[in-house]
Amino acid sequence: MTTAAATFRRVEVRPPSARIELGHVVRSGMVVLIGVWLFLATDSTALRDAGSATKHLLPFQALIRDRPPLEQRMFRELQEGLLEAESVRASTGTWPATAALASEGIPPFAIDPTRKGGRYDWSLTSHGAFVNYLGLPEQPGSPAWLVLVQEPEPGAPPDPAREDEEHHRLLTGDMLHVSTWVRADPRVTSGTIRAPQAEGWTQLYAVGPSLSPPPPPPK
Amino acid sequence: MTAFYAWIGGLAQRGVLPSDFQYPFLVRGFLCVLVLAPILGGVSHLVVTRRMAFFSAALGQAAITGVALGLLLGEPLNAPYGGMFGFCLLSTLGMVYVKRHATLPPDTLIGVFHALTLGLGLCLLVALTRQFNVHQVESVLFGSLLTVTDGDLALLLAVGILVAVLLIREYNHLLLDSLSPPLASVAGAEPAYLEYFFALLLTLSIVVSLKIIGALLVEALVVVPAAAARNVARGTRSYLIGSVVVAFLAGAGGLGVSTRFLVPTGGAVVLAVSAIFFLTLAVRSLTRRNAV
Numbered sequence: 066m067t068t069a070a071a072t073f074r075r076v077e078v079r080p081p082s083a084r085i086e087l088g089h090v091v092r093s094g095m096v097v098l099i100g101v102w103l104f105l106a107t108d109s110t111a112l113r114d115a116g117s118a119t120k121h122l123l124p125f126q127a128l129i130r131d132r133p134p135l136e137q138r139m140f141r142e143l144q145e146g147l148l149e150a151e152s153v154r155a156s157t158g159t160w161p162a163t164a165a166l167a168s169e170g171i172p173p174f175a176i177d178p179t180r181k182g183g184r185y186d187w188s189l190t191s192h193g194a195f196v197n198y199l200g201l202p203e204q205p206g207s208p209a210w211l212v213l214v215q216e217p218e219p220g221a222p223p224d225p226a227r228e229d230e231e232h233h234r235l236l237t238g239d240m241l242h243v244s245t246w247v248r249a250d251p252r253v254t255s256g257t258i259r260a261p262q263a264e265g266w267t268q269l270y271a272v273g274p275s276l277s278p279p280p281p282p283p284k
Numbered sequence: 285m286t287a288f289y290a291w292i293g294g295l296a297q298r299g300v301l302p303s304d305f306q307y308p309f310l311v312r313g314f315l316c317v318l319v320l321a322p323i324l325g326g327v328s329h330l331v332v333t334r335r336m337a338f339f340s341a342a343l344g345q346a347a348i349t350g351v352a353l354g355l356l357l358g359e360p361l362n363a364p365y366g367g368m369f370g371f372c373l374l375s376t377l378g379m380v381y382v383k384r385h386a387t388l389p390p391d392t393l394i395g396v397f398h399a400l401t402l403g404l405g406l407c408l409l410v411a412l413t414r415q416f417n418v419h420q421v422e423s424v425l426f427g428s429l430l431t432v433t434d435g436d437l438a439l440l441l442a443v444g445i446l447v448a449v450l451l452i453r454e455y456n457h458l459l460l461d462s463l464s465p466p467l468a469s470v471a472g473a474e475p476a477y478l479e480y481f482f483a484l485l486l487t488l489s490i491v492v493s494l495k496i497i498g499a500l501l502v503e504a505l506v507v508v509p510a511a512a513a514r515n516v517a518r519g520t521r522s523y524l525i526g527s528v529v530v531a532f533l534a535g536a537g538g539l540g541v542s543t544r545f546l547v548p549t550g551g552a553v554v555l556a557v558s559a560i561f562f563l564t565l566a567v568r569s570l571t572r573r574n575a576v
Binding site for chain 1: 306359360361362365384385430431470476480543
């Protein structure tokens with residue numbers, strides 16, 4: 066009996082004082098706040114690059130100013146060509162074929178003998194709300210180009226996004242989501258491309274996704 | 285890492301690996317799953333045993349507010365880690381303290397925090413969409429492999445090692461405290477310390493997984509693997525190992541589905557882990573019927 070009693074151990078389980086626990090919690094919270102402050106203070110992207118366009122780019126996005134001159138020229142031409150195509154789309158309700166754009170002399174669809182980097186074979190494909198203008202190089206070593214347009218779904222409520230380089234409003238009032246992509250490897254899958262980033266394409270921006278100029282104030 | 289991705293890409297082009305591995309983002313995603321599975325699977329069975337599923341959901345959604353605060357503080361959209369870690373750790377401390385000392389039921393209190401952080405996060409995010417393209421924010425909410433960088437992978441690995449070391453150190457006490465807090469106290473564990481300790485470990489695990497799983501769905505991967513493993517486990521060890529295996533299968537399966545069908549990674553992973561859960565449920569029913 067004495068031996069059995071000796072094996073028992075009495076342990077008093079007392080909950081910690083609420084005030085002491087609160088003190089620990091507040092001190093831990095201060096440590097977290099100081100840690101975050103130090104992280105932000107030393108994080109180069111948070112301070113040194115404040116306001117930089119590249120700061121908010123995702124890994125599959127790039128600024129056109131950082132790309133080679135030939136790509137910069139093609140990007141500019143595609144922006145012009147896209148505006149012409151949007152104008153036709155607004156007036157006729159359909160996207161113009163690349164041959165039609167080429168016959169109008171609209172770059173980059175029209176043949177330009179002075180172009181460096183070789184000629185491109187342009188095609189128009191669409192599937193549902195997605196429209197692709199895809200340019201495949203005839204010369205090996207040149208990148209493939211893609212203009213991806215996403216039209217609003219029929220019956221969808223008006224898009225509240227403001228107009229910027231990714232959101233173009235047609236004269237009809239429809240808001241299009243447009244993006245320009247480049248891919249170093251011109252071997253691309255057949256069919257309409259809906260998510261180019263998942264197929265190794267890089268999205269190009271003129272000014273960046275979050276630094277577009279704000280909309281003009283309403284009159 | 286570029287040479288490593290090129291080597292893997294070469295293997296994919298020669299047909300040794302699936303062709304999708306020619307893209308570095310998918311290789312990074314697979315490496316993330318390899319690291320995430322032991323972390324989330326490891327904490328998952330303790331989350332279920334300690335009845336912290338709702339707490340995990342509230343934490344995931346607090347991260348939305350953390351992202352918004354990080355962006356307001358000038359962090360890059362692709363890595364608002366200061367805001368996320370800071371806000372989630374502070375929310376955790378607040379939630380655990382209030383839960384321990386309030387007289388209301390724990391799920392009611394967590395519900396209050398849940399609603400508060402989600403409401404605040406959504407208001408801030410809507411305000412931020414005037415500065416940011418709304419499509420850029422989608423990847424934070426739903427997870428995207430395409431936004432994962434080598435830096436994210438390194439952070440995931442570092443946090444994974446830290447969580448694993450701390451979890452192993454306190455595992456027996458945590459498990460005992462989950463099953464019987466008085467017994468754990470007698471064994472020398474401090475229940476209050478363990479409660480804060482595990483909640484903070486869970487917070488680190490959740491925040492570091494957000495880039496892949498997304499803020500809205502991350503709780504699924506800290507709850508469902510253990511629920512699925514519990515259907516077929518015969519002891520604590522198989523429960524733990526089962527949770528890790530289910531988390532890995534769900535992560536790898538979700539990755540494949542996400543790449544093939546171009547759906548958000550978080551959604552695909554949740555579908556995969558749910559499918560595994562119902563499969564194990566069916567296996568359990570069949571096993572029981574045969575035993576009878």
